[in-house]
Amino acid sequence: MIQIDNLEKSYGKVHAVRGVSFTAQDSRITALLGPNGAGKSTTLRILSTVAEPDVGKALVAGLDVTTHPMEVRRQLGVLPHNSGLYARLTGIENIRYFGRLQNLSKQELEPRIEALVEQLDMKDFCARRTAGFSQGQKIKVALARALIHDPQHVVLDEPTNGLDVMATRALRSIIRRLKEAGKCVLFSSHIMQEVDALCDDVIVIAHGQVKFDGTISQLRAHAGTEDLEEAFVQLADLREEREG
Amino acid sequence: MNRFTVVFLKEFIDNARDKRTLFSSFSVAILGPVFFVGIMVFVLDRALGESDEPVTFAVVGATYAPELMSYLRQQNTEISEVDAEEPRDLVTSGEHKLVLVINPDYAERYTRGNVNTLMLIHDSSEISSTRRNLGQLRGLIGQYGRTIGTLRLWLRGLDPSISNPITTQELDVASPAARALTILASLPYFLVLAIFMGGFYLAIDTTAGEREHGSLEPLLTQPVERAELVLGKIAATSVFGTLSLLVFLISLYFAVPFVPFEKIGMALEIGLTQILSILVISIPLIFFAAALLTVVASFAKSYKEAQTYLTIVVLVPTLPLILAQLLNIENSLTVMLVPSLSQAILMADLIKGEPVAFASALTSMTTTAVAAILLSWVAIHLYKRERILG
Numbered sequence A: 001m002i003q004i005d006n007l008e009k010s011y012g013k014v015h016a017v018r019g020v021s022f023t024a025q026d027s028r029i030t031a032l033l034g035p036n037g038a039g040k041s042t043t044l045r046i047l048s049t050v051a052e053p054d055v056g057k058a059l060v061a062g063l064d065v066t067t068h069p070m071e072v073r074r075q076l077g078v079l080p081h082n083s084g085l086y087a088r089l090t091g092i093e094n095i096r097y098f099g100r101l102q103n104l105s106k107q108e109l110e111p112r113i114e115a116l117v118e119q120l121d122m123k124d125f126c127a128r129r130t131a132g133f134s135q136g137q138k139i140k141v142a143l144a145r146a147l148i149h150d151p152q153h154v155v156l157d158e159p160t161n162g163l164d165v166m167a168t169r170a171l172r173s174i175i176r177r178l179k180e181a182g183k184c185v186l187f188s189s190h191i192m193q194e195v196d197a198l199c200d201d202v203i204v205i206a207h208g209q210v211k212f213d214g215t216i217s218q219l220r221a222h223a224g225t226e227d228l229e230e231a232f233v234q235l236a237d238l239r240e241e242r243e244g
Numbered sequence B: 001m002n003r004f005t006v007v008f009l010k011e012f013i014d015n016a017r018d019k020r021t022l023f024s025s026f027s028v029a030i031l032g033p034v035f036f037v038g039i040m041v042f043v044l045d046r047a048l049g050e051s052d053e054p055v056t057f058a059v060v061g062a063t064y065a066p067e068l069m070s071y072l073r074q075q076n077t078e079i080s081e082v083d084a085e086e087p088r089d090l091v092t093s094g095e096h097k098l099v100l101v102i103n104p105d106y107a108e109r110y111t112r113g114n115v116n117t118l119m120l121i122h123d124s125s126e127i128s129s130t131r132r133n134l135g136q137l138r139g140l141i142g143q144y145g146r147t148i149g150t151l152r153l154w155l156r157g158l159d160p161s162i163s164n165p166i167t168t169q170e171l172d173v174a175s176p177a178a179r180a181l182t183i184l185a186s187l188p189y190f191l192v193l194a195i196f197m198g199g200f201y202l203a204i205d206t207t208a209g210e211r212e213h214g215s216l217e218p219l220l221t222q223p224v225e226r227a228e229l230v231l232g233k234i235a236a237t238s239v240f241g242t243l244s245l246l247v248f249l250i251s252l253y254f255a256v257p258f259v260p261f262e263k264i265g266m267a268l269e270i271g272l273t274q275i276l277s278i279l280v281i282s283i284p285l286i287f288f289a290a291a292l293l294t295v296v297a298s299f300a301k302s303y304k305e306a307q308t309y310l311t312i313v314v315l316v317p318t319l320p321l322i323l324a325q326l327l328n329i330e331n332s333l334t335v336m337l338v339p340s341l342s343q344a345i346l347m348a349d350l351i352k353g354e355p356v357a358f359a360s361a362l363t364s365m366t367t368t369a370v371a372a373i374l375l376s377w378v379a380i381h382l383y384k385r386e387r388i389l390g
Helices: A040-047 A069-075 A091-101 A106-119 A135-147 A165-180 A192-198 A216-223 A228-235 A238-243 B003-016 B019-051 B066-074 B087-092 B106-112 B130-155 B176-184 B187-212 B216-220 B226-258 B272-299 B303-327 B341-352 B358-384
Strands: A002-011 A014-024 A028-033 A055-060 A076-079 A153-157 A184-189 A201-206 A209-215 B055-060 B077-082 B098-101 B119-122
Touching (some): A014 A028, A014 A040, A014 A055, A014 A201, A014 A209, A028 A040, A028 A165, A040 A055, A040 A184, A091 A135, A106 A135, A135 A153, A135 B216, A165 A184, A201 A216, A201 A228, A209 A216, A216 A228, B003 B019, B003 B187, B003 B226, B019 B187, B019 B226, B055 B087, B066 B130, B087 B119, B098 B130, B176 B341, B187 B216, B187 B226, B187 B303, B187 B341, B226 B358, B272 B303, B272 B341, B303 B341, B341 B358
Parallel strands (some): A028 A184, A028 A201, A153 A184
Antiparallel strands (some): A201 A209, B098 B119
């Protein structure tokens, strides 16, 4: 379970996150939905222990990310915004590097890599250097890298960016399988259809604040419209922003 | 395998696969000795050749002064007799570098005891051996003139020394060996440069490069102490610095026998003992260089920015070496406190085959090691700040 409690974070004069609170449960897929610059990435950065909050707490499996960063890092698998692979290493080597950093022994690591290669259908390309990989291949390797230590919590920052239809579908089925395995999946997106197709819970975030927290059907009811995009635009005050 | 080793191995393998990094890391190490030996051979050849080369020039009107000509021929000269309406053209056309012109009235003036003026035509804008030839020919003619003057004074019953109240004597101590030593003194500069260049691209790739490619953020989400991470990176950079120095020394080992040191009565031997000694005293400097490059590159947001910073950084440690040469700083314990300068002085002593004081080596190694540790601490601290992600 991931708990975010009254998080605040400023970069200089920019107040990126202003009192964000929400919870992401195990065995559920939770979406962090918001327009660009809403504070999604900052929230995820705090959660993944690479940034510290000014105010508030973030807990992963009950562990505070600022006081127990090492334990949290073992509990968390993070797929960053851009895949961030090493171009001169092969797909396998990229995955193995993070497995070793997670302190997996060789006996644990190698079968795990094999299983992920199988699950993510990477056999054809994973032995090549990642320099020439397509976006879809890169995301798969980055995802395998994030899942190498079988974390209970998986954080994905706009994972479908730049993927074609087939790659997006493949990714969705992988994320669903994570949910079925009882994982707590939190992923950020600015695409409504994406969230609709995949998520159980939605947190709408805009201007550094939570605008809505509930299930997809609650979101429709709350906005009084079947059109999710319309609901999202209303909740996120996007119209106001454009007019003002 | 501990995490330090994991990071170290990854950075080492990753960079060993990059041709650009490899080329730049070992360029100084490979080209340095070739360049060094080339210059050495060139300088020694010239220095050795000049001293017994004949004075070469052309003479217009040689028949007018047979005695002068026979005197000149007895000296170490190479004379070509020519005829010309306008002797000047011989030089401007480039046909001859140096021309001596004797006037037709030479014999007549000589008998009457008048002053005879001989003209020397040359082109001073030309950088060649003309300058040396001109000086030597001038000396020969002056000597001949003084001999005649002395004879004339004697004939008149006078002491020749009254016309020569002051004389000078010259002694040039710039032997070929001294010239060779000057060039040899620049060798430590190249060795220190090799250490810094060896780690140059690794320091960038493991810091600013990692940030630019977006791999730093996922890396920092791994359960690794920042110290393990940063020290692993510095270690990889250090290994490249070591390899660069080692390649330099090995190529030097094979290149030095091509320099004709024995011709100038000098024995320079870069033996295995010296290579090992240089390596040992350089170890703290290698870490110092790696840590310094890593710290500076960590401030850069991009690969290119880091390149700019590091180019300046590489110049800074080599500055003390140039200063030391200019100011002729000698080995002292105070100097041993300065990283890079102390190693350069110790290397120079080792190359010359002079004994190195244990206290000097120890002081140099300790202070440089302390500086390296401080810099590593700074680097670790930089990675603990969230601003490292930019």
